[in-house]
Amino acid sequence: xxxxxxxxxxxxAVAALAGVSRATVSRVVNGGTGVRAEIREKxxxxxAELGYVPNIAARSLVTRRTGAVAVVIAxxxxxxxxxxxFAQQLRGIGRELGAADxxxxxxxxxxxxxxxxxxxxxSGGHVDGxxxxxxxxxxxxxxxxxxxxxxxxxxGRPHWSDDGPAGARPLYVDTDNRDGARQAVxxxxxxxxRRIAVITGPLDQTSAQDRLDGYREALTGxxxxxVDERLIADGSFTAEGGERAxxxxxxxxxxxxxxxxxxxxxxxxxxxxxxxxGLRVPEDVAVVGYDDLAPAAWADPPLTTVRQDVQExxxxxxxxxxxxxxxxxxxxxAPVVTPATLIxxxxx
Amino acid sequence: xxxxxxxxxxxxAVAALAGVSRATVSRVVNGGTGVRAEIREKxxxxxAELGYVPNIAARSLVTRRTGAVAVVIAxxxxxxxxxxxFAQQLRGIGRELGAADxxxxxxxxxxxxxxxxxxxxxSGGHVDGxxxxxxxxxxxxxxxxxxxxxxxxxxGRPHWSDDGPAGARPLYVDTDNRDGARQAVxxxxxxxxRRIAVITGPLDQTSAQDRLDGYREALTGxxxxxVDERLIADGSFTAEGGERAxxxxxxxxxxxxxxxxxxxxxxxxxxxxxxxxGLRVPEDVAVVGYDDLAPAAWADPPLTTVRQDVQExxxxxxxxxxxxxxxxxxxxxAPVVTPATLIxxxxx
Numbered sequence: 074x075x076x077x078x079x080x081x082x083x084x085x086a087v088a089a090l091a092g093v094s095r096a097t098v099s100r101v102v103n104g105g106t107g108v109r110a111e112i113r114e115k116x117x118x119x120x121a122e123l124g125y126v127p128n129i130a131a132r133s134l135v136t137r138r139t140g141a142v143a144v145v146i147a148x149x150x151x152x153x154x155x156x157x158x159f160a161q162q163l164r165g166i167g168r169e170l171g172a173a174d175x176x177x178x179x180x181x182x183x184x185x186x187x188x189x190x191x192x193x194x195x196s197g198g199h200v201d202g203x204x205x206x207x208x209x210x211x212x213x214x215x216x217x218x219x220x221x222x223x224x225x226x227x228x229g230r231p232h233w234s235d236d237g238p239a240g241a242r243p244l245y246v247d248t249d250n251r252d253g254a255r256q257a258v259x260x261x262x263x264x265x266x267r268r269i270a271v272i273t274g275p276l277d278q279t280s281a282q283d284r285l286d287g288y289r290e291a292l293t294g295x296x297x298x299x300v301d302e303r304l305i306a307d308g309s310f311t312a313e314g315g316e317r318a319x320x321x322x323x324x325x326x327x328x329x330x331x332x333x334x335x336x337x338x339x340x341x342x343x344x345x346x347x348x349x350x351g352l353r354v355p356e357d358v359a360v361v362g363y364d365d366l367a368p369a370a371w372a373d374p375p376l377t378t379v380r381q382d383v384q385e386x387x388x389x390x391x392x393x394x395x396x397x398x399x400x401x402x403x404x405x406x407a408p409v410v411t412p413a414t415l416i417x418x419x420x421x
Numbered sequence: 422x423x424x425x426x427x428x429x430x431x432x433x434a435v436a437a438l439a440g441v442s443r444a445t446v447s448r449v450v451n452g453g454t455g456v457r458a459e460i461r462e463k464x465x466x467x468x469a470e471l472g473y474v475p476n477i478a479a480r481s482l483v484t485r486r487t488g489a490v491a492v493v494i495a496x497x498x499x500x501x502x503x504x505x506x507f508a509q510q511l512r513g514i515g516r517e518l519g520a521a522d523x524x525x526x527x528x529x530x531x532x533x534x535x536x537x538x539x540x541x542x543x544s545g546g547h548v549d550g551x552x553x554x555x556x557x558x559x560x561x562x563x564x565x566x567x568x569x570x571x572x573x574x575x576x577g578r579p580h581w582s583d584d585g586p587a588g589a590r591p592l593y594v595d596t597d598n599r600d601g602a603r604q605a606v607x608x609x610x611x612x613x614x615r616r617i618a619v620i621t622g623p624l625d626q627t628s629a630q631d632r633l634d635g636y637r638e639a640l641t642g643x644x645x646x647x648v649d650e651r652l653i654a655d656g657s658f659t660a661e662g663g664e665r666a667x668x669x670x671x672x673x674x675x676x677x678x679x680x681x682x683x684x685x686x687x688x689x690x691x692x693x694x695x696x697x698x699g700l701r702v703p704e705d706v707a708v709v710g711y712d713d714l715a716p717a718a719w720a721d722p723p724l725t726t727v728r729q730d731v732q733e734x735x736x737x738x739x740x741x742x743x744x745x746x747x748x749x750x751x752x753x754x755a756p757v758v759t760p761a762t763l764i765x766x767x768x769x
Contacts, residue, residue, distance in 0.1 A: 084469075141542050143526075150515050154508035160498070167498050171531055176542050178491075179527035183519050194489050194524050199547040 082123040091119035141176040142394060143195060143203040147212055149183045152311070156338060157366045158383055159206075162228065165387025166204060173395050175201075188213050196221030202394045204228065210277035215243070224403065226394040228386070230279045234408070244397060246390045246409045248381040250280050253413030254287025257333045257361040257379050260415055262291065266331035266359055267298050272308040272318040272339050281310070284335040284363065304329060308339040315342025323350060330358060331421065337362040337369040340376055344420075359421035374419035381413055430471035439467035489524040490742060491543060491551040495560055497531045500659070504686060505714045506731055507554075510576065513735025514552060521743050523549075536561050544569030550742045552576065558625035563591070572751065574742040576734070578627045582756070592745060594738045594757045596729040598628050601761030602635025605681045605709040605727050608763055610639065614679035614707055615646050620656040620666040620687050629658070632683040632711065652677060656687040663690025671698060678706060679769065685710040685717040688724055692768075707769035722767035729761055 088098045093112060100108050101116040102125075108116075119125070144166060146153050153159045163179070170177050178200065180191055195203055195218055203218055206228035215233075218225045227245035234243055261269050271288045274281030285305070292300050303325045308314035315334055319342065322329060334340035340362030344354060352358050354374055362369055365380035389409050397403040436446045441460060449456055449464040456464075467473075492514060494501050501507045511527070518525050526548065528539055543551055543566055551566055554576035563581075566573045575593035582591055609617050619636045622629030633653070640648050651673045656662035663682055667690065670677060682688035688710030692702060700706050702722055710717055713728035737757050745751040 139542070139545065139547065140538065141547070150508070150511055154502065154511070160502035163498055163502070167529070167531060171535065174534075174538055176528065176535075176538050179529075180524065181515070181527075183515060186522075187519065187524075190488060190522055190524050194487070197487065199487060199489070 082125045084125070086123055087116065087119045087125045090123060091115045138201045138398075139199060140174070141178055141200050142170055142391075143178045143180055143200045145180045145182070145191060145195075145203055145205045145214060147182045147205070147207045147209065147214065150181045153181050156310075157368065158336075158338075158364060161366060161383040162206070162387035162390075165384035165389075166391045167387075169388045169391035169395070173391075175395070182214075188217070192217035192221075195223055202226070202398055204390050204394060208278070209275065224394060224397045226390050226397065228390055230283075230408070232277075232279050242408075244393055244403060244406055244408055246386050246393060246411070247280070248386065248411045249413050250283035251287040251290065253363065253379040253381065253415075254284040254333065254335070255291045256413065256415040257363070258288050258291035260377070260417070261331045261333065261359055261361060261421060262297060264331075264355075264359060264421065268301070268304065268326060268329040269298075269331040269333060270304040270306070270322045270326065270329045272306055272315055272322070272332060272334040272343060274310040274335050274339075275307065278310075281335060288333060301326070308334065308336075308342065310336050310339060312338045312342040312345075315339030316346050317342075319343035319346035320350075323352075331360070332358060333361045333363075335363050337364040337366050337372075337376060337378055340378070340420075341368050341372050344372060355419070355421050361421045365416050369416075370418070372420065377418045377421040378416050379413050380416045382411060386411060430473040432473070434471055435464065435467045435473050438471060439463045486549050486746075487547060488522070489526055489548050490518060490739075491526045491528055491548045493528045493530070493539060493543075493551055493553045493562060495530045495553070495555045495557065495562065498529045501529050504658075505716065506684075506686075506712060509714060509731040510554070510735035510738075513732035513737075514739045515735075517736045517739035517743070521739075523743070530562075536565070540565030540569075543571055550574070550746055552738050552742060556626070557623065572742065572745045574738050574745065576738055578631075578756070580625075580627050590756075592741055592751060592754055592756055594734050594741060594759070595628070596734065596759045597761050598631035599635035599638065601711065601727040601729065601763075602632040602681065602683070603639045604761065604763040605711065606636050606639035608725070608765070609679045609681065609707055609709060609769060610645060612679075612703075612707060612769065616649070616652065616674060616677040616679070617646075618652040618654070618670045618674065618677045618680040620654055620663055620670070620680060620682040620691060622658040622683050622687075623655065626658075629683060636681060649674070656682065656684075656690065658684050658687060660686045660690040660693075663687030664694050665690075667691035667694035668698075671700075679708070680706060681709045681711075683711050685712040685714050685720075685724060685726055688726070688768075689716050689720055692720060703767070703769050709769045713764050717764075718766070720768065725766045725769040726764050727761050728764045730759060734759055 084095055084098055088095045093116060098116050101113050146159060167177050192214060202224040204226050205214060210232055215231060227243055230245050230247045231243050258269060273285050276282050289300055306318035306322050308318035332343055334343050340360055343360060347354055347358055354360050362376045362378035365378045369376040369378045397406055432443055432446055436443045445456060446464055449461050494507060515525050540562060550572040552574050553562060558580055575591055578593050578595045579591050606617060621633050624630050637648055654666035654670050656666035680691055682691050688708055691708060695702055695706055702708050710724045710726035713726045717724040717726045745754055
């Protein structure tokens with residue numbers, strides 16, 4: 074173990090402990106290829122045991138790396154700091170980058186005016202790669218990153234992910250949104266609900282569109298009621314949006330008996346509206362959320378929801394980018410899609 | 422081995438250790454060609470051993486700006502995302518920087534291991550300046566920034582602010598913490614409270630020390646009771662810390678009749694402990710907080726507190742840094758101290 078304030082463990086010490094050459098340690102630490110998995114593992118164990126920290130100055134001389142990665146969230150600071158989704162995802166990202174001694178730079182987008190400035194920074198050689206989230210269809214940032222050749226991993230499947238040749242397709246980490254939504258709606262159908270509303274996120278985000286598609290799919294079976302378009306409302310992925318959408322849904326379909334809110338925050342907003350209208354949950358209206366972040370368990374009643382492991386998704390994004398930086402072109406890397414799991418609590 | 426905050430290893434030192442000329446080191450470091458692999462490796466080893474970082478900051482200031490400013494918060498991501506103080510301050514900073522078309526890069530400090538990495542990034546020419554907050558006495562980052570010549574503005578008065586010649590003194594934005602604390606304690610004295618406890622922040626931060634000093638000053642008048650050291654407890658500026666500190670205070674002085682918590686978050690923790698012990702606020706124990714962020718007004722009962730305009734302080738920090746970047750040396754710029762105002766609600 075390394076002792077705080079004690080001498081820094083050296084590359085030589087790692088090599089000695091792992092029983093390999095300095096060059097091999099250097100190759101593993103700098104993410105180079107051509108080291109067998111078994112040897113790589115031995116070196117990584119020695120690195121962990123000794124608490125070895127690669128010297129970035131030396132590394133950047135070899136690799137011309139800055140040792141920093143930009144995390145670009147295409148949302149304003151007020152949204153980033155009020156939605157626990159981002160804090161969780163940043164936790165996973167930060168830990169994985171920290172373990173690789175790589176600095177996280179968080180950049181938020183306050184308005185469309187910021188795009189050009191962020192694009193300039195990303196293409197200015199100040200970062201080795203970027204993680205981008207919460208992209209809307211018209212965001213110019215991905216194209217800017219692509220033009221500059223900056224390795225980029227996306228949080229959520231970009232809408233152009235199926236365009237172009239395979240080698241040029243974007244790397245991303247996503248959860249199976251369509252399946253998660255199907256599970257939510259099938260659970261409601263299984264409880265005998267027939268007029269199931271859905272509160273969607275902004276449909277220019279694939280996660281929002283995929284969840285709506287899953288809702289529709291669950292309602293296409295022979296036993297399911299047909300989709301009533303009046304039961305679909307946009308809640309913008311915010312609590313206030315969920316509150317407003319629930320009110321609009323109740324105004325147009327007063328006898329609806331369930332609602333699938335495509336995020337926990339929107340579900341908490343929907344609960345507020347239902348309470349204000351004197352409707353009981355789940356007796357009058359059953360509610361299912363999405364995410365399984367802290368607000369779900371704290372809600373009154375506690376929310377039945379679809380769990381996505383947000384922190385792990387952040388970690389996987391960082392890992393995928395680090396892997397991408399360790400290879401020449403990322404052609405052998407592939408997007409990662411994590412499963413969604415229904416968590417049954419009291420609201421449905 | 423380079424020591425954080427110690428003198429930066431020079432190009433000369435690298436040349437001496439590698440046994441080559443300065444020009445050769447420069448050529449290797451700047452990626453030039455015409456250096457034999459064997460010599461290049463020697464130089465790279467010397468660079469690694471000394472922790473040498475090429476200083477391109479100075480060069481980049483002469484030739485071009487990056488258009489970006491680092492905001493370094495010396496707290497882990499969990500703290501940054503759970504304490505509304507940081508969100509408010511970032512809002513003010515972000516708006517002022519955005520209006521000047523300058524990009525905000527947020528960097529958080531998860532552990533002491535991060536200091537060296539952040540220091541390297543800051544001195545690597547990737548940002549035009551830095552805003553630093555929540556510094557503790559032993560933080561090496563300010564020295565790293567100073568060594569690299571990076572223009573820096575501090576959130577809160579740095580503890581070394583009176584050291585050195587006037588021109589070299591740090592620029593900062595602070596609130597009048599001492600006066601705010603005096604107002605809080607005088608308000609409690611004016612309501613007839615005599616055994617007034619204080620829950621402090623970490624005393625290696627000047628804001629925490631200044632508020633404790635203000636508490637002591639308010640209790641030195643002829644009409645005030647003498648300071649009882651058992652009435653002072655550390656709450657670490659967190660809600661959990663406030664909860665624990667309140668319990669410790671009640672254990673040692675069960676008949677205390679008021680508490681001044683040096684942050685609203687700590688005050689909400691203190692309220693939880695008081696409620697758990699069956700004590701009424703303000704009848705049995707009056708409570709005053711500090712900050713006037715959202716938790717103050719939401720608290721039960723709503724908190725009497727000392728208001729500092731956190732968002733405006735963030736804006737002023739950004740403004741001061743932008744002014745600094747627009748001048749040669751900042752010699753005519755001065756720190757800014759904003760007033761503190763008592764806000765009376767129900768808790769005292």
